[in-house]
Amino acid sequence: MDVWLMEFAKGIGMMFTLPLLYIALAMIFIVSGKRIKQERATFGTRIFDRFSEWKGTWGTALLSGFILSAMAVGGGMVVSYPLLLLLSGVFLVVSLTGRLSWYSSAYTLGLSYLVLLVIPYLPPSVQGYEWVATLQETPLHTLAVVMAVLLMTESILMLRTTASHTYPERLKGTRGMWIGQHRSRRMTFVPFLALLPGGMIDAFAPWWPMISLGGDPYGLILIPFVIGWEWKARGQSPVRAAKTMGRHVFLLAIFVLGLAVGSFFIGVLSLAAVMVGLVGREFIFVLHRMREEKTPFFSSAQKGIRILGVIPGSPADQMELMPGEVIERVNAIPVRTENQFYEALQNSGAFTKMEVRDESGENRYVQRAMYEGEHYELGLVFVEPATHEASVGFF
Helix, strand or coil: HHHHHHHHHHHHHHCCCHHHHHHHHHHHHHHHHHHHHHHHHHHHCCCCCCCHHHCCHHHHHHHHHHHHHHHHHHHECCCHHHHHHHHHHHHHHHHHCCCCCHHHHHHHHHHHHHHHHHHHCHHHHHHCHHHHHHHHHHHHHHHHHHHHHHHHHHHHHHHHCHHHHHEEEECCCCCCEEEEEEEEEEEEEEEEEEEEEEEEEECCCCCCCCCCCCCEEEEEEEEEEEEEEEEEEEECCCHHHHHHHHHHHHHHHHHHHHHHHHCCCCCCHHHHHHHHHHHHHHHHHHHHHHCCCCCCCCCCCCCCCEEEEEECHHHHHHCEEEEEECEEECCEEECHHHHHHHHHCCCCEEEEEEEEEEECEEEEEEECCCCCCCCCCCCCEEECCCCCCCCCCCC
């Protein structure tokens, strides 16, 4: 037991030697900073906090990491340090695009798998390096299994998407009218333990480890694998779009997992699993873009003013107002523009009551007492900006 505890502690320390960790941290700084800058330029205020791209993901990510750890350590799956450096290199390349859409495991592991397939065809002078020989011994079926589990994690996070997990954007439509869209952008770490040659842990079962990579006995390493996605919802509710894509990715993950398990008996199925994951994930994204080619969901309403976004923790959030809903009356005063909305709020005194039409066309009433120091605009942003370009501020 002492040996396992020591190797576990060393495995956590080894995580900090992986470039993958620092690439991902730099990416989240860049992406969240760019979003905040855009929010302030468009709406006059920051809508979401920094690093909100990974908030609400840790529970699912840690559970996924525990499952992967049990599979990797219990099944005797071994990784090599050159393989981890290859994965870091792939993440660095896809990060240069500045888009989290490439952080799906279908892309990162799929590209890594294809690189491993090419290695045997490299010139003999290159294959003479020890790290290249180590990469050639990588068990390809393990990459397929990890891809399947991470795709399933991605689908679960998509299915759990709420209105507070997508980011509003305002732009001009083809006819010069203001329209809105929401960008879903998420990223998280899935930390899991794997075996690394060169530790002090001896084999405890005939199948363990599954493959030797020149190291006997073995140690542990904590791999901070990164997954993410990015897409826009303009023609439909962002929550509905997320759940549709989540269901499709979940079905893809099940199919990839079946092929990956089969690859333990028929090796070529690992290639089939990776290609199905890579092509299938791209096909799901193409289908999403096709569904978006219709009348904008966030457009001006004939009656009332449409909500584009709600600032988390604001009075509007506490009143359970949702993006896409239409505010028709404020304190019994009909509103059609953002200016009229502000004027009606000034007549509310210490109490605000609104008539709201939801996505299905049903009307409801929301009300709340207002307190000093709160957002005078309730924490709402709309599809059409106010003519006076008022910002979302405080009393």
